[in-house]
Amino acid sequence: MFKLFRLLKPYRISVAAIITLMLLQSLAQLYLPTLLSDIVDVGVLKGDVAYILRFGAYMLLVAMGAMVCVIIASYLLARTATGFGRDLRRKLFSHVESFSLHEFDKLGTSSLITRTTNDIAQVQQVIVMMRMFIGAPTMLIGGVIMATYKDAHLAIVLISVIPILVLAIVGIMLKGLPLFKVLQVKIDGINLVLREHLTGIRVIRAFNRSGHEKQKFEKANLDYTQTAIKVNTIMATMMPVMMLVFNLGVVVILWYGGIRIDQNQMQIGDLMAFIQYAMQIMFSMFMMTMIFMMIPRASASGVRINEVLAITSTIHNTEKAISLPSNHAAIEFENVTFSYPGAEQPAIRNVSFRAEPGEVTAIIGGTGSGKTTLINLLLRFYDINTGSIHVDGHPLHTLQLESLRQHIGYVPQKAALFSGTVADNIRFGRETATDEEIKQAAATAQAADFIAELKDGYESQLAQGGTNLSGGQKQRLAIARALARKPDIYVFDDSFSALDFKTDAKLRAALKVETEQATKIIVAQRVSTIMDANRIIVLEDGCIAGIGTHEELMSTCDVYQEIVASQLSEEEIA
Numbered sequence: 001m002f003k004l005f006r007l008l009k010p011y012r013i014s015v016a017a018i019i020t021l022m023l024l025q026s027l028a029q030l031y032l033p034t035l036l037s038d039i040v041d042v043g044v045l046k047g048d049v050a051y052i053l054r055f056g057a058y059m060l061l062v063a064m065g066a067m068v069c070v071i072i073a074s075y076l077l078a079r080t081a082t083g084f085g086r087d088l089r090r091k092l093f094s095h096v097e098s099f100s101l102h103e104f105d106k107l108g109t110s111s112l113i114t115r116t117t118n119d120i121a122q123v124q125q126v127i128v129m130m131r132m133f134i135g136a137p138t139m140l141i142g143g144v145i146m147a148t149y150k151d152a153h154l155a156i157v158l159i160s161v162i163p164i165l166v167l168a169i170v171g172i173m174l175k176g177l178p179l180f181k182v183l184q185v186k187i188d189g190i191n192l193v194l195r196e197h198l199t200g201i202r203v204i205r206a207f208n209r210s211g212h213e214k215q216k217f218e219k220a221n222l223d224y225t226q227t228a229i230k231v232n233t234i235m236a237t238m239m240p241v242m243m244l245v246f247n248l249g250v251v252v253i254l255w256y257g258g259i260r261i262d263q264n265q266m267q268i269g270d271l272m273a274f275i276q277y278a279m280q281i282m283f284s285m286f287m288m289t290m291i292f293m294m295i296p297r298a299s300a301s302g303v304r305i306n307e308v309l310a311i312t313s314t315i316h317n318t319e320k321a322i323s324l325p326s327n328h329a330a331i332e333f334e335n336v337t338f339s340y341p342g343a344e345q346p347a348i349r350n351v352s353f354r355a356e357p358g359e360v361t362a363i364i365g366g367t368g369s370g371k372t373t374l375i376n377l378l379l380r381f382y383d384i385n386t387g388s389i390h391v392d393g394h395p396l397h398t399l400q401l402e403s404l405r406q407h408i409g410y411v412p413q414k415a416a417l418f419s420g421t422v423a424d425n426i427r428f429g430r431e432t433a434t435d436e437e438i439k440q441a442a443a444t445a446q447a448a449d450f451i452a453e454l455k456d457g458y459e460s461q462l463a464q465g466g467t468n469l470s471g472g473q474k475q476r477l478a479i480a481r482a483l484a485r486k487p488d489i490y491v492f493d494d495s496f497s498a499l500d501f502k503t504d505a506k507l508r509a510a511l512k513v514e515t516e517q518a519t520k521i522i523v524a525q526r527v528s529t530i531m532d533a534n535r536i537i538v539l540e541d542g543c544i545a546g547i548g549t550h551e552e553l554m555s556t557c558d559v560y561q562e563i564v565a566s567q568l569s570e571e572e573i574a
């Protein structure tokens with residue numbers, strides 16, 4: 001966790017000011033009881049009103065000075081802590097941005113979200129508590145010194161109470177701390193049930209499993225509550241135990257102090273100051289307990305954050321990476337083999353093909369045959385194991401990632417839209433696209449009609465993930481987004497599956513005109529979508545079972561014939 005505090009560097013002046021102010025505040029606090037004892041011993045006992053007033057005003061000034069220190073320190077601390085949290089979130093976010101899909105697979109999306117939010121908040125809390133880090137030890141050491149200075153004999157009573165307090169605190173913490181860790185795991189449990197419930201709400205309702213889900217949530221909730229009650233019960237004993245030990249200590253101090261006053265070895269004011277020092281010592285011990293309770297929790301979060309920061313993406317720009325010139329680029333796969341990390345079998349084996357500019361290269365095959373994997377490799381979401389991929393004659397790894405992706409208009413299998421307007425979502429493809437270009441892209445994607453029917457047309461707001469649109473509408477917006485980019489390469493990963501046959505045909509006809517010069521790769525399940533492609537690649541279990549036009553494959557490729565036969569009969573039956 002302390003490694004993360006390097007991010008405090010830009011705030012070093014604030015931190016120095018906070019430390020100085022808190023030290024000043026602690027010194028002022030330590031000075032107050034001494035002033036009080038002077039008022040009592042000199043002013044009150046001798047009836048010197050002028051002395052009382054003068055020292056009273058003095059006390060007021062010191063107290064106000066301490067207050068000003070606390071106010072300024074709190075302000076600076078709030079700014080520093082929120083700034084630190086913002087910087088750390090930014091650092092983590094941009095680091096995660098550089099990850100390849102492999103790293104996302106490894107860490108898990110939900111864990112990355114928790115680490116960027118909850119875990120950072122825990123570490124940020126340590127900064128917020130910085131006041132205590134400085135105040136508590138100063139008050140403890142200063143309190144003991146000042147109490148000893150007031151009366152060394154009585155200080156022995158006080159100092160012998162401290163180990164009893166420490167023992168009580170350590171005992172309680174030993175019981176409570178492991179439960180704090182358990183508590184975090186139980187929160188994870190609630191989050192898991194909740195996340196599954198919210199994302200799967202349609203399925204849960206359709207299968208009438210609401211009752212079952214409710215029970216699952218109740219169980220996780222009860223589990224968490226019971227642990228929380230247990231940990232809070234243990235922690236709640238801390239204050240009364242501390243108060244008991246402290247009050248017993250005060251009784252002993254008063255008793256022994258009374259004897260010493262009786263023997264003229266101590267003055268009343270000193271005894272009053274002594275009790276105040278004892279209170280300050282106890283308060284500082286309480287603060288230190290809070291610190292010790294918080295640090296293990298925050299350092300667990302610190303470890304989780306550092307884990308993410310320590311991961312370097314397996315896919316990044318090499319030093320000599322070049323920018324892909326704007327060109328109508330040919331794509332070439334040569335003997336490409338690739339296994340997903342941890343997978344036993346390669347998802348793609350010895351795949352070779354060429355996709356030419358101005359042509360449509362289609363990929364067809366059963367589920368799990370490796371179609372999406374080919375696309376993932378072209379976009380360099382993953383790196384190949386053996387073989388090579390060239391774009392415009394350049395090996396993929398020699399190209400700058402941003403430049404490569406800049407040239408590709410990608411339509412994913414599952415249309416991912418973002419909250420914002422329809423126009424915002426299309427403009428996502430190219431920020432500089434004009435309104436006219438956006439309308440043109442929507443028209444080509446056969447989305448113009450349904451957008452016109454929306455309440456605010458292109459300015460209609462989309463819900464998170466576009467849930468207020470149908471599957472086909474989402475797909476058409478995703479296509480419009482890729483078209484708005486005007487790229488050299490189009491990649492449609494099963495992007496026409498949610499469209500009816502008529503819209504599918506109209507869309508392909510419009511695309512043909514709009515994307516004439518570009519290299520087009522179309523992954524499809526329906527033969528009718530790709531029948532007129534210049535080249536059809538038939539995939540089976542990660543290998544190429546045939547390449548050719550529809551006619552060629554109909555006479556040479558058994559797998560293709562099977563696909564065609566199964567679909568025709570299905571259509572005939574329908």
Ligand SMILES: Nc1ncnc2c1ncn2[C@@H]1O[C@H](COP(=O)(O)OP(=O)(O)OP(=O)(O)O)[C@@H](O)[C@H]1O
Nearest residue numbers: 105340343347365366367368369370371372373374
């Ligand atoms: N992230 C991943 N990690 C591990 N294995 C994966 C991953 N993604 C896909 N696979 C595996 O790789 C193989 C090919 O998957 P791919 O998604 O490329 O198939 P597909 O042909 O696109 O299928 P579909 O038509 O169902 O989308 C499958 O066996 C799948 O289980």
